[in-house]
Amino acid sequence: MIRGLDHLAIAVSNLDEAVTLWQTVLGATVVHREVVVEQKVEVVMLKLGDLKIELLWPTSADSGVSKFLASRGPGLHHIAIQADSTQAELSRLSDAGVRLIDLHARVGAEGTHVGFLHPKALEGVLVELVEHGHERSR
Numbered sequence: 853m854i855r856g857l858d859h860l861a862i863a864v865s866n867l868d869e870a871v872t873l874w875q876t877v878l879g880a881t882v883v884h885r886e887v888v889v890e891q892k893v894e895v896v897m898l899k900l901g902d903l904k905i906e907l908l909w910p911t912s913a914d915s916g917v918s919k920f921l922a923s924r925g926p927g928l929h930h931i932a933i934q935a936d937s938t939q940a941e942l943s944r945l946s947d948a949g950v951r952l953i954d955l956h957a958r959v960g961a962e963g964t965h966v967g968f969l970h971p972k973a974l975e976g977v978l979v980e981l982v983e984h985g986h987e988r989s990r
């Protein structure tokens with residue numbers, strides 16, 4: 853089952869500058885910073901009121917975020933929606949013929965289980981499903 857918005861993600865070309873910008877302009881606070889090896893990105897999760905904003909910076913030239921920055925420049929990269937079970941949603945969508953990037957859930961930031969729909973499935977918008985409850989203890 854889909855639960856609601858989890859976060860908005862923005863691709864950035866300079867992570868520290870972007871963090872400072874969001875802190876200065878809108879008063880965002882940093883809640884988490886992590887290199888997600890599986891996705892070749894470094895992630896900073898910001899909190900802005902009830903909203904979570906994920907800044908994405910590529911750690912490798914063959915990262916999907918590198919390709920995104922090269923073709924579109926910095927900006928909105930994806931929206932993330934909370935699901936009870938990422939795998940159950942991916943299986944349901946796959947059975948329904950919806951175009952997916954991930955057929956199987958994978959590990960995202962903070963140990964969440966994530967999966968991406970193909971942007972062509974939703975008119976150019978990249979949508980991530982996020983399942984909480986697997987967070988690593990810090």
Ligand code: CO
Binds near residue numbers: 859861906930932980
């Ligand atoms: Co995300």
